[in-house]
Amino acid sequence: MAFPLPRGITPPEISFLAEMEMVTILPRQRLEGLELLGGPVSPLLPPRRTSLPLWLALLLKRQRRANILPPPWLHPESLELILEIETQNDEYQHAFSPPPPLPGQPAPGDHRRAPLATPRYTPSGEKYYPAPPFLPQNTARDHIPPGEPPALPFHWLEVGTMLLEAASDDLVDPDQTRRLLKELREVRMAKVRAGVDVLDAAAMGGGGVALTGVGAMELGEGRRFIAGVVDELR
Amino acid sequence: MYLRSGPNEIAACRTSAPLPTTQSIPSIALLLRRKSSPHHPSSPPPKPKPQNIDQLTMDIDDILASVDRTADTSTPESTALDHQLLTRFWVAERAVPELLPWPTSLMERMMERVRRQIESIEDLAASSTDPITHHSAATTNLTLSILQSDLSRTQYLIRSLLRQRLSKLTAHSMHYLLLISRQQPQSQSQTDSSTPEDSIPEPPPFTDDTDDISSPLSKEEVSFLHAHQTLLAGHYGASFLNSFPPQLRRLDDNAGGTSMVQGPDGKEVVFVRCLVEEVRVVVPPGDGVEVEVEGTVLRMGEVWAVRWEGVRGAWGRGEVEVL
Numbered sequence: 238m239a240f241p242l243p244r245g246i247t248p249p250e251i252s253f254l255a256e257m258e259m260v261t262i263l264p265r266q267r268l269e270g271l272e273l274l275g276g277p278v279s280p281l282l283p284p285r286r287t288s289l290p291l292w293l294a295l296l297l298k299r300q301r302r303a304n305i306l307p308p309p310w311l312h313p314e315s316l317e318l319i320l321e322i323e324t325q326n327d328e329y330q331h332a333f334s335p336p337p338p339l340p341g342q343p344a345p346g347d348h349r350r351a352p353l354a355t356p357r358y359t360p361s362g363e364k365y366y367p368a369p370p371f372l373p374q375n376t377a378r379d380h381i382p383p384g385e386p387p388a389l390p391f392h393w394l395e396v397g398t399m400l401l402e403a404a405s406d407d408l409v410d411p412d413q414t415r416r417l418l419k420e421l422r423e424v425r426m427a428k429v430r431a432g433v434d435v436l437d438a439a440a441m442g443g444g445g446v447a448l449t450g451v452g453a454m455e456l457g458e459g460r461r462f463i464a465g466v467v468d469e470l471r
Numbered sequence: 472m473y474l475r476s477g478p479n480e481i482a483a484c485r486t487s488a489p490l491p492t493t494q495s496i497p498s499i500a501l502l503l504r505r506k507s508s509p510h511h512p513s514s515p516p517p518k519p520k521p522q523n524i525d526q527l528t529m530d531i532d533d534i535l536a537s538v539d540r541t542a543d544t545s546t547p548e549s550t551a552l553d554h555q556l557l558t559r560f561w562v563a564e565r566a567v568p569e570l571l572p573w574p575t576s577l578m579e580r581m582m583e584r585v586r587r588q589i590e591s592i593e594d595l596a597a598s599s600t601d602p603i604t605h606h607s608a609a610t611t612n613l614t615l616s617i618l619q620s621d622l623s624r625t626q627y628l629i630r631s632l633l634r635q636r637l638s639k640l641t642a643h644s645m646h647y648l649l650l651i652s653r654q655q656p657q658s659q660s661q662t663d664s665s666t667p668e669d670s671i672p673e674p675p676p677f678t679d680d681t682d683d684i685s686s687p688l689s690k691e692e693v694s695f696l697h698a699h700q701t702l703l704a705g706h707y708g709a710s711f712l713n714s715f716p717p718q719l720r721r722l723d724d725n726a727g728g729t730s731m732v733q734g735p736d737g738k739e740v741v742f743v744r745c746l747v748e749e750v751r752v753v754v755p756p757g758d759g760v761e762v763e764v765e766g767t768v769l770r771m772g773e774v775w776a777v778r779w780e781g782v783r784g785a786w787g788r789g790e791v792e793v794l
Contacts (some may be wrong), residue, residue, distance in 0.1 A: 239639065240634040240635050240638035242565075242635075244566060244567075244568065245559070245565060245566045246562055246565050246566065249564075250631075253627070254558070254562070257558065268613065269614075269699065270608065271614065271618065272547060272550070273550075273617070273618070273621040274550065274554060274581075274584055274585065274588055274620055274621050274622060274624075274625040275550075275551065275554045275624065275625070276547065276548075276550055276554055277550065277551065278617075279545035291622065292624070293617060293620075293621075296620065297614070298618065299612070301561065302613070319739075331607070336772065338504060338772060339746065339772045341771075344772045349521045350520060352748045352771040353746070353748065353768070353770075354746060354747040354748055354771060356789070357552070358575065358579075359552065359556060360549065360552075360553075360577075360580070361576055361577075363788075363789055364788065364789040364790075365552070365555075365556065365789055366744060366746035366789065366790075366792075367555065368559075368744060368792050370556075370558075371555045376694060381531065381781070393671030436776075439740055439776045439777060439778070441776065442738075442754035442764070442766065443752050443753065443754040443764060443765065443766020443767060443778075443781060444752070444766055444767055445752055445767045445769070445775040445776055445777035445781075446775065446776045446777075447773055447774070447775050448742065448774045449772065449773040449774045449775075449777065450774070451774055453794070456742055456774075456794055460503070460742065463740065463776055464739065464740045464776075467740045467776065468738075468739060468740065471738060
């Protein structure tokens with residue numbers, strides 16, 4: 238009665254979460270720095286780039302006060318490469334393409350470095366490891382180290398869709414980008430559906446099913462179904 | 472929908488939620504006292520001999536932690552950190568089957584920040600109608616709309632969190648009442664109950680001490696839960712239970728070894744991301760097995776669908792995040 242929503246965040250709430258992702262903008266007007274509840278926002282001084290939460294970037298973009306610099310993965314070339322990994326690579330026939338590594342995590346395929354997670358500390362002294370949407374996975378980057386494969390961030394579908402909707406004139410080839418996003422979505426949804434066979438592993442105590450690389454919205458769509466199947470199998 | 476809200480909503484938030492005013496400083500002091508580790512900043516730790524690298528890194532971690540603990544919680548960096556903590560806690564509370572421990576100090580800091588932000592928005596709105604500073608009306612309007620969007624987003628998080636907790640509390644009210652009363656020294660005098668209300672355990676006495684971190688409920692939630700269950704029991708009694716024989720009227724009947732109090736199901740599946748090098752899923756003792764059994768290993772950056780009870784401990788240590 239107090240709360241009508243089902244367990245697990247719903248798709249509108251996932252979009253809400255994706256709007257906390259940081260993106261890079263090119264301001265077209267000055268604005269002094271702000272102390273927001275979500276953290277400080279540095280002053281806007283054209284033509285200096287700055288990073289803002291997506292919701293604020295979209296607010297400024299809709300009022301034509303800024304341009305959004307698209308994240309490196311939201312580019313037809315990057316998306317083609319990711320689509321190739323998703324469909325052609327034997328290693329990822331039944332898995333999603335590897336997500337961007339967390340801080341301290343080596344790139345996929347790099348077995349020389351061991352992962353090392355470095356915590357921050359909360360005011361109560363508990364350990365805190367940042368994760369999406371609070372990692373700079375959607376900010377523009379000037380130079381990408383060679384050999385680093387493009388990767389879909391956790392909120393790829395939401396960020397991509399919102400940028401296509403509100404800032405398509407800032408993207409490189411919006412029509413091609415839209416088509417590639419749609420293809421990626423279909424390929425990956427097929428993988429979610431094909432993965433139902435292994436779900437009984439999560440029904441046993443101590444067991445689980447790996448979904449590494451899954452996107453937030455894909456998880457939101459599959460959540461009810463996967464949880465329902467596993468709870469039935471138990 | 473929830474991104475835009477007018478001053479009505481801001482006013483509503485202000486009246487409906489009791490905003491703590493001056494608690495933030497004492498609570499930090501209490502927190503320090505509670506965490507009375509030997510590395511308390513005011514009493515420098517007796518320097519142990521570093522025997523190996525692990526020991527040394529542990530020391531450094533502890534020192535860093537103690538420095539962070541004394542850190543000023545009014546800096547912009549700590550605002551951003553608290554926002555991230557609140558967001559992560561909200562997602563977890565929305566996703567897991569049981570009630571998570573109430574983050575007292577985090578919520579006190581957030582409510583204090585919300586209160587101050589509302590004040591500064593009101594000040595800014597008042598100054599924008601001031602004819603002297605009228606020249607920058609357009610910029611002020613933009614600033615105001617940004618500040619209000621930001622405020623509404625935070626208020627949405629808090630409201631959704633509180634409502635989700637209330638819904639969990641009312642769904643398993645007897646379970647949580649028994650849980651919090653069991654922590655108190657029980658003065659059990661099981662007399663023959665004559666009304667269903669008698670089976671409701673007394674809530675723990677209210678203390679101003681926030682040291683009691685063992686209860687997963689906030690003080691407000693405890694009083695809500697008790698009032699809710701008393702009303703419900705009275706209603707059950709009036710509508711049908713009082714026509715039963717007295718020994719069948721209890722709401723926590725244990726007859727035949729089966730408890731009729733239902734709790735949340737820890738075996739339900741949640742989705743987690745592993746944030747540290749390695750986390751082991753565990754099978755907690757129960758179902759005839761006495762010891763904790765270890766299961767699958769999660770590695771850094773991986774996302775898994777696992778039973779909530781298997782990763783509850785790792786979540787408490789901040790090693791996994793619930794998605």
